[in-house]
Amino acid sequence: MNYDWSWRFLFGPSLTGEGSYVVMLMHGFGWTILISLTAWLIALAFGIALGVARTLPRGVLRRFATLYVHLFRNTPLLVQLFLWYFVLPEWLPKAWGDTLKSMNLVLNQVLTVLLCLSLYTAAKVAEHVRAGIASLPAGQYRAAQALGFGVIASYRHVVLPQAFRIALPPLTSELMNVFKNSAVAMTIGLMELTGTSRQVSEFSGHPFEAFAFATLGYMLIALVAARVMRVIEARSRISGATQT
Amino acid sequence: MISHRAPDSLSTWRAAILIAVIALLVSCGKPPPKEISTLDKIRTTGVITLGIRETSVPFSYLDDAQQQAGYAWEIANRVATAVKRDLKLDTLAIHTFVVTPQTRIPLVANQTVDLECSSTTHDRERERQVGFSSSFYLTGPRMLVRRDSPVRDWSDLRGKRAVVSSGTTAELALRKLDRERGLDIEIMLAKDIGENFMTVETGRAAASVQDDVILYSNIARARDPSAWQVVGAPLMREAYACMLRKGDVPFKRLVDATIAEMARSGELMQLYTKYFASSLAVKGGVRIDQPLSDDMRELLRQPNDRID
Structure with missing residues (x-):
């Protein structure tokens, strides 16, 4: 193939006049980490609540959680982001929509992406938590009830400690997915890792290197995430307990 | 019982580093230039x-x-x-x-x-x-604005928002103009032609900056073509x-x-x-x-x- 491979261009001044290409890419890398981790924390908190609600015996909460999960898990993330960013301000009363559109640009983009990504990921987290709870023998919950625990106490002391341990491995995959999913941010102009590598690829005339850089970046994130989750898994293991 | 401290955790790292090193080596070794006809x-x-x-x-x-x-x-x-x-x-x-x-x-x-x-x-x-x-x-890159917009030329963009497709030559030209003339334009990036037009259509940006031929074809496909016009001299050729x-x-x-x-x-x-x-x-x-x-x-x- 007739291609001029060179990594040196990364350190040359960028055509945008804002430092070198490697600075641009690192900037994108930073956005990817920031939005993904924040969205993950929100999604974790909200998703756990939803997952628990899905296992409750009947009630409004359970129906809401089920509807929510189906709605957010079964529509493409890209479509959801489009709705939040382009359609929502048109549906709101005009004054509200205009406020949204004229607020600080980057803040508006970041908030929209965080909202979209965490609501979407929460639905995924909820399913993993629900599966974790469902995989426990029903006797666990009933035994807790028999011992006089209320619903909240049964979940808090008996069901959830076991369910979380079971849900950890699938949650690790979900964590990795958040980082990859965060690439949708570029569709509304927030230049994260994928967005900046596309930009750099166009400006520098070195598309392969730019995308290789992004690949290595995502790989690094995934490896670190897997490593951290593995430590958490090992630390939270109850010695002598059999994994169900 | 399944051990949680999986024995493969170290070898995963080794494999990943190996892949990265190989990728770097492959890409650094310059093949001899050969004539391709x-x-x-x-x-x-x-x-x-x-x-x-x-x-x-x-x-x-x-x-x-x-x-x-x-x-x-x-x-x-x-x-x-x-x-x-x-x-x-x-x-x-x-x-x-x-x-x-x-x-x-x-x-x-x-x-x-x-x-x-x-x-x-x-x-x-x-x-x-x-x-x-x-x-x-x-x-060359020009501006698409609403017909009733006060923006008629590049200097009218001072302090306003303009949307441009990221990674295009138009983005570079707009950044250069902004820097050289100190216009303080708030530059919004769009992923593609479609998002670019939507941004100006929904009023998020005062002007859409793209190659003029794209602007004309956007007007042709707009809901109300008569509401739009192309203004400003081409930023570059x-x-x-x-x-x-x-x-x-x-x-x-x-x-x-x-x-x-x-x-x-x-x-x-x-x-x-x-x-x-x-x-x-x-x-x-x-x-x-x-x-x-x-x-x-x-x-x-x-x-x-x-x-x-």
């Missing part, structure tokens, strides 16, 4: 592969009947005919390959696509990876050309000769009229209606591969 390849295989776009109206696109059409697509076909005549082939199969702005350069460089004629700007950075034919179209393998002199000569012949015979001007001043079979019929600039008139008379 597109014409030889076509002679041996009996096939020419043309890069096409799906929505680059009016350059290369699928029309309402799902047929490939476009100003640049027709030029690419004339080149294929010329290749067949030049190589004295009995039959020449024309294969097409859909490309996007992100894939077109790698696909030409790695020989998947022999010739890519669409809306690709010929610029210095790209010359490092690929070669370019004579230009067949001249354009951009030349669209066919992309081919870098350093392939005989093939470039043939492509250039074909375009020059089309200019001489007046065919290029006919194609211009057909695609830029008549109704196109897209979305039930749109007209680009772009006035012919003096630069463009000159190019249609005497095609060249000059840039800036």
Whole structure:
């Protein structure tokens, strides 16, 4: 193939006049980490609540959680982001929509992406938590009830400690997915890792290197995430307990 | 019992580092430059592969009947005919390959696509990876604004928001203008042509900055074309050309000769009229209606591969 491979261009001044290409890419890398981790924390908190609600015996909460999960898990993330960013301000009363559109640009983009990504990921987290709870023998919950625990106490002391341990491995995959999913941010102009590598690829005339850089970046994130989750898994293991 | 401290955790790291190192080594080792002749390849295989776009109206696109059409697509076909005549082939199969702005350069460089004629700007950075034919179209970034907008020229953008597609030459030109004239423009980035227009249509930006031909085709497809207009002098001159393998002199000569012949015979001007001043079979019929600039008139008379 007739291609001029060179990594040196990364350190040359960028055509945008804002430092070198490697600075641009690192900037994108930073956005990817920031939005993904924040969205993950929100999604974790909200998703756990939803997952628990899905296992409750009947009630409004359970129906809401089920509807929510189906709605957010079964529509493409890209479509959801489009709705939040382009359609929502048109549906709101005009004054509200205009406020949204004229607020600080980057803040508006970041908030929209965080909202979209965490609501979407929460639905995924909820399913993993629900599966974790469902995989426990029903006797666990009933035994807790028999011992006089209320619903909240049964979940808090008996069901959830076991369910979380079971849900950890699938949650690790979900964590990795958040980082990859965060690439949708570029569709509304927030230049994260994928967005900046596309930009750099166009400006520098070195598309392969730019995308290789992004690949290595995502790989690094995934490896670190897997490593951290593995430590958490090992630390939270109850010695002598059999994994169900 | 399953051990949680999985024994493979260290080897995963080793494998990942190994892959990264191999990738780096492969990419650093420069292969000896070898002459790639597109014409030889076509002679041996009996096939020419043309890069096409799906929505680059009016350059290369699928029309309402799902047929490939476009100003640049027709030029690419004339080149294929010329290749067949030049190589004295009995039959020449024309294969097409859909490309996007992100894939077109790698696909030409790695020989998947022999010739890519669409809306690709010929610029210095790209010359490092690929070669370019004579230009067949001249354009430049201008502004799309609402007819009732106070923005009439670049200086009116002071302190306002303008949207531009990220990674384009228009983005660079706009940043340069902003820096040099201290206009304090708030630059919004859009991923693609569609998002770009939507941003200005929903009032998030005061102006959309793109190559003027894209602006005219956006107006043609807008819900209310009369609400929009194109203003401002072009920020720079951009030349669209066919992309081919870098350093392939005989093939470039043939492509250039074909375009020059089309200019001489007046065919290029006919194609211009057909695609830029008549109704196109897209979305039930749109007209680009772009006035012919003096630069463009000159190019249609005497095609060249000059840039800036």
